[in-house]
Amino acid sequence: TWMPTYKPDSEFSMANFPLGIVSHSDEPRERVATILGEEVIDLRILTTALDVSTLKRLFPGLGITVARLCATFSESTLNEYAELGRHVHRIVRKGLQDLFRIDTPFPEILRDNSNLQKECIFHQTQVRMLVPMQIGDYTDFYAGYHHAYHVGVMFRGPDNALQPNYTHLPVGYHGRASSIVVSGTPIKRPIGQILVDQEKKQPVTEPTRKLDFEVELGAFITKPNKMGEPVSIEDAQDYIFGYVLLNDWSARDIQSWEYVPLGPFNGKNFASTISPWVVMADALEPFRTTPIENKTEIQKYLRETQKKSVYDIELEVDITTAEGETTTIGRTNSKFLMWSFPQMIAHHTLNGCPLRSGDLLGSGTISGPGGADERGSLLEMSEGGKRNISLNGGDLRTFLKDGDTVTLRGVCGTTEAGKVGFGQCEGRIRGAVKWSSN
Amino acid sequence: TWMPTYKPDSEFSMANFPLGIVSHSDEPRERVATILGEEVIDLRILTTALDVSTLKRLFPGLGITVARLCATFSESTLNEYAELGRHVHRIVRKGLQDLFRIDTPFPEILRDNSNLQKECIFHQTQVRMLVPMQIGDYTDFYAGYHHAYHVGVMFRGPDNALQPNYTHLPVGYHGRASSIVVSGTPIKRPIGQILVDQEKKQPVTEPTRKLDFEVELGAFITKPNKMGEPVSIEDAQDYIFGYVLLNDWSARDIQSWEYVPLGPFNGKNFASTISPWVVMADALEPFRTTPIENKTEIQKYLRETQKKSVYDIELEVDITTAEGETTTIGRTNSKFLMWSFPQMIAHHTLNGCPLRSGDLLGSGTISGPGGADERGSLLEMSEGGKRNISLNGGDLRTFLKDGDTVTLRGVCGTTEAGKVGFGQCEGRIRGAVKWSSN
Ligand SMILES: [Ca+2]
Ligand SMILES: [Ca+2]
Ligand SMILES: [Mg+2]
Ligand SMILES: [Mg+2]
Numbered sequence: 021t022w023m024p025t026y027k028p029d030s031e032f033s034m035a036n037f038p039l040g041i042v043s044h045s046d047e048p049r050e051r052v053a054t055i056l057g058e059e060v061i062d063l064r065i066l067t068t069a070l071d072v073s074t075l076k077r078l079f080p081g082l083g084i085t086v087a088r089l090c091a092t093f094s095e096s097t098l099n100e101y102a103e104l105g106r107h108v109h110r111i112v113r114k115g116l117q118d119l120f121r122i123d124t125p126f127p128e129i130l131r132d133n134s135n136l137q138k139e140c141i142f143h144q145t146q147v148r149m150l151v152p153m154q155i156g157d158y159t160d161f162y163a164g165y166h167h168a169y170h171v172g173v174m175f176r177g178p179d180n181a182l183q184p185n186y187t188h189l190p191v192g193y194h195g196r197a198s199s200i201v202v203s204g205t206p207i208k209r210p211i212g213q214i215l216v217d218q219e220k221k222q223p224v225t226e227p228t229r230k231l232d233f234e235v236e237l238g239a240f241i242t243k244p245n246k247m248g249e250p251v252s253i254e255d256a257q258d259y260i261f262g263y264v265l266l267n268d269w270s271a272r273d274i275q276s277w278e279y280v281p282l283g284p285f286n287g288k289n290f291a292s293t294i295s296p297w298v299v300m301a302d303a304l305e306p307f308r309t310t311p312i313e314n315k316t317e318i319q320k321y322l323r324e325t326q327k328k329s330v331y332d333i334e335l336e337v338d339i340t341t342a343e344g345e346t347t348t349i350g351r352t353n354s355k356f357l358m359w360s361f362p363q364m365i366a367h368h369t370l371n372g373c374p375l376r377s378g379d380l381l382g383s384g385t386i387s388g389p390g391g392a393d394e395r396g397s398l399l400e401m402s403e404g405g406k407r408n409i410s411l412n413g414g415d416l417r418t419f420l421k422d423g424d425t426v427t428l429r430g431v432c433g434t435t436e437a438g439k440v441g442f443g444q445c446e447g448r449i450r451g452a453v454k455w456s457s458n
Numbered sequence: 459t460w461m462p463t464y465k466p467d468s469e470f471s472m473a474n475f476p477l478g479i480v481s482h483s484d485e486p487r488e489r490v491a492t493i494l495g496e497e498v499i500d501l502r503i504l505t506t507a508l509d510v511s512t513l514k515r516l517f518p519g520l521g522i523t524v525a526r527l528c529a530t531f532s533e534s535t536l537n538e539y540a541e542l543g544r545h546v547h548r549i550v551r552k553g554l555q556d557l558f559r560i561d562t563p564f565p566e567i568l569r570d571n572s573n574l575q576k577e578c579i580f581h582q583t584q585v586r587m588l589v590p591m592q593i594g595d596y597t598d599f600y601a602g603y604h605h606a607y608h609v610g611v612m613f614r615g616p617d618n619a620l621q622p623n624y625t626h627l628p629v630g631y632h633g634r635a636s637s638i639v640v641s642g643t644p645i646k647r648p649i650g651q652i653l654v655d656q657e658k659k660q661p662v663t664e665p666t667r668k669l670d671f672e673v674e675l676g677a678f679i680t681k682p683n684k685m686g687e688p689v690s691i692e693d694a695q696d697y698i699f700g701y702v703l704l705n706d707w708s709a710r711d712i713q714s715w716e717y718v719p720l721g722p723f724n725g726k727n728f729a730s731t732i733s734p735w736v737v738m739a740d741a742l743e744p745f746r747t748t749p750i751e752n753k754t755e756i757q758k759y760l761r762e763t764q765k766k767s768v769y770d771i772e773l774e775v776d777i778t779t780a781e782g783e784t785t786t787i788g789r790t791n792s793k794f795l796m797w798s799f800p801q802m803i804a805h806h807t808l809n810g811c812p813l814r815s816g817d818l819l820g821s822g823t824i825s826g827p828g829g830a831d832e833r834g835s836l837l838e839m840s841e842g843g844k845r846n847i848s849l850n851g852g853d854l855r856t857f858l859k860d861g862d863t864v865t866l867r868g869v870c871g872t873t874e875a876g877k878v879g880f881g882q883c884e885g886r887i888r889g890a891v892k893w894s895s896n
């Protein structure tokens with residue numbers, strides 16, 4: 021790229037071009053942007069400055085007018101852009117790659133136009149990132165096999181670790197859309213009912229003592245299916261717009277008391293944090309790999325011809341203490357799933373359930389096959405609070421303390437070919453609100 | 459009322475004035491309306507025809523401008539109106555009652571103005587009703603004590619019928635917002651994974667054989683709470699805009715195979731039907747009564763000073779066969795709840811979970827204490843499919859057949875004082891889509 025500040029190992033390389041919603045002090049209204057290295061490109065300002073014939077050269081073969089495309093860049097969410105479909109998304113990403121190449125075929129548009137550069141390019145520290153899509157419904161799956169197994173062993177022993185349905189269908193449940201926040205939003209420690217004394221059977225109402233994170237990959241839906249009409253596994257890929265990192269914060273003590281028989285509720289719905297940049301599905305294509313083997317004969321609607329159905333994304337989770345000491349406590353990979361996102365979509369819609377543009381699907385917690393440092397939650401790392409995790413600086417943790425910051429990262433690819441990463445998905449724990457117990 | 463077509467036993471009496479979203483052929487754009495007897499009053503047309511001083515006389519003491527009020531009547535959902543708050547809702551309902559009284563203090567506005575009557579009043583058969591609110595999140599509770607007990611006995615026997623948490627907190631889970639439809643929308647029989655042969659442990663993929671309804675009361679949220687800030691039980695009433703009937707369609711065979719450990723998913727998310735008219739919380743005030751006694755010492759945040767915390771609404775459910783034979787198969791009452799909606803709200807937000815205007819809370823299935831004809835679901839009436847239910851015309855049912863129409867009704871009050879009812883909440887079962895099994 022000709023971008024002067026670009027560093028070759030950036031996760032926002034020429035192979036990436038994720039999209040997000042930003043605002044900046046020049047023009048506080050939200051709009052669509054992309055990022056290259058450390059520089060955020062305001063696509064509203066960029067495309068507004070170009071005439072129709074230039075836009076047609078930059079984005080050839082859209083199948084829609086450039087006016088319609090450009091209108092979506094002025095929206096305050098990516099939903100309208102997503103609904104244009106994957107064909108348009110491919111052309112736009114290719115156009116951006118062409119525009120920023122050192123040997124760009126369009127030098128006059130931006131490379132040699134320092135005025136327009138000044139207008140539409142902002143350093144990432146100058147912009148505010150927002151939740152990128154209007155999320156109608158959020159569904160969280162449980163496709164991380166090692167997580168499901170580890171947690172199952174803890175609660176039911178190794179012989180009954182997985183429920184009989186686990187290898188037959190991608191288990192999922194409905195999450196809470198209203199409490200999905202963007203990276204950087206502080207997370208208040210939730211109050212809840214907790215059964216502290218398992219003997220007494222009388223709960224107390226207190227701030228959670230078992231606040232946890234969950235390392236997940238999230239997928240945003242591109243376009244709606246009609247109510248009553250299932251999406252086939254072969255078509256499901258077209259319903260995926262892109263991916264984000266997802267920290268599905270969980271209060272384990274609230275969850276364990278409430279969740280029988282209808283599933284998690286207050287133990288989950290206080291907050292979920294996502295990374296701000298949506299990595300386009302096409303950017304992850306080179307990183308396809310095979311999922312965890314499922315030896316069960318699965319139902320026809322879940323069988324994929326694409327065997328490389330998951331992505332090889334290295335995931336990391338850090339805890340930074342209030343004193344500023346950072347420790348990478350877990351390393352895992354998004355390939356450790358037993359179910360792919362197309363399988364989740366085929367299952368979710370098998371009964372005709374309508375998905376909408378902007379719906380978010382979570383993978384479920386992703387843990388690796390190895391020891392505590394490959395797990396995607398403190399519940400697993402600490403074996404339910406029984407084992408301490410050592411942090412740099414000498415602190416110990418079983419669950420999160422007030423003042424802790426949890427940061428997820430996810431990157432694939434090499435410096436040579438261009439890294440494709442998600443940026444940070446981060447949240448800091450604040451103390452609980454004042455509460456009056458019994 | 460001076461309304462000539464009004465019949466005194468109408469459930470849309472002068473004591474009601476529910477609100478809904480309608481469109482009609484004259485002006486197809488959605489707008490806010492109310493109903494009196496059989497006549498729908500288009501509040502956009504009505505208020506647009508009046509000048510500011512007239513509107514101020516009709517709706518005195520709003521605390522906002524009449525322009526701001528009237529703008530909400532042109533919206534395609536009730537969300538903006540709901541956010542104006544219960545003080546405004548009270549004044550508007552009172553103004554409508556004054557306007558339609560036989561001895562109205564404002565005869566010139568409408569009673570003696572047949573031109574305006576012709577413009578703004580439509581017979582109910584002339585309008586199309588829409589989902590009245592934009593529903594950000596839908597939460598379904600499980601507060602119907604007799605339902606929870608009956609179902610628990612079926613699955614776990616009488617000694618363990620209720621989970622230990624049941625009397626300590628209003629158990630709830632997240633439902634699917636995208637598949638909430640308005641009364642009259644056909645319901646396609648869902649396909650799903652079903653464990654037909656419990657021995658073989660190998661599921662099949664087929665249309666549900668156990669399609670069921672659930673008789674519920676739904677509450678819409680008026681205004682948002684800030685993320686991280688619980689709503690106290692004393693304030694919770696101010697967060698309730700109004701009520702609808704809710705049929706939470708359920709596929710029992712899909713549900714029983716999928717729901718462990720994370721709760722119902724495809725067994726529920728294919729459709730939920732609501733009645734179109736939102737009965738204002740104030741209209742139900744005269745019908746307060748006490749809930750089912752809870753002998754457990756509950757947590758402080760759930761304790762109400764208002765002891766009459768539920769409503770005495772007679773609920774009925776009919777099945778109409780494809781041949782047109784109608785049978786009222788169940789009669790129950792919305793007072794058969796162990797948890798009130800304010801308790802549900804206090805619990806839902808205890809952890810800081812943000813509610814938004816338009817969110818829908820379901821009560822959970824409401825069954826009476828008596829026999830099969832007091833239950834709110836076929837699962838209970840047929841004891842899981844073991845007992846036949848006799849219909850007029852000689853048909854038998856355990857679960858629903860294609861072509862069946864399920865109709866819920868809910869009414870309170872007397873003809874003398876004016877009935878307050880919900881109208882119908884109805885849906886007809888269509889055959890499943892073509893599917894290819896294994
Ligand atoms: Ca999760
Ligand atoms: Ca229900
Ligand atoms: Mg969450
Ligand atoms: Mg439902």
Ligand code: NI
Nearest residue numbers: 533534538592
């Ligand atoms: Ni709007």
